[in-house]
Amino acid sequence: MSLQHYVFIKYRADTPGAHVAEFCRRMENLCTRITGIEDLQIGRDILRDARSWDLVLIMRFASIAVLREYQEHLDHQQVMQFNQPFVADVASVDFLK
Numbered sequence: 001m002s003l004q005h006y007v008f009i010k011y012r013a014d015t016p017g018a019h020v021a022e023f024c025r026r027m028e029n030l031c032t033r034i035t036g037i038e039d040l041q042i043g044r045d046i047l048r049d050a051r052s053w054d055l056v057l058i059m060r061f062a063s064i065a066v067l068r069e070y071q072e073h074l075d076h077q078q079v080m081q082f083n084q085p086f087v088a089d090v091a092s093v094d095f096l097k
Helices: 017-033 064-072 074-087
Strands: 003-009 040-046 057-059 087-096
Touching: 003 064, 017 040, 017 057, 017 074, 057 064, 064 074, 074 087
Parallel strands: none
Antiparallel strands: 003 057, 003 087, 040 057
16 A cells, blocks of 8 residues: 655746746656655646646655655755745645555
């Protein structure tokens, strides 16, 4: 059984596409620097419906403890600081599968 970690991000309307692309690149690079990430998928919304979120991160970890280690890791914190100025809202769902 593994922990599924989904993060949904809504960006401010004035967020440059280049910023979102760079955020995705930095997230993908975390997989080579943080050993606890078992899988990472990134999806950018294409429908742009009123209820849509702009981006989803789908991640897998061995346990809640490993997720917490990832969240506290300095490299992860730096990517979040890079992204934060453009984030309008964020939500997450975590479940065991």
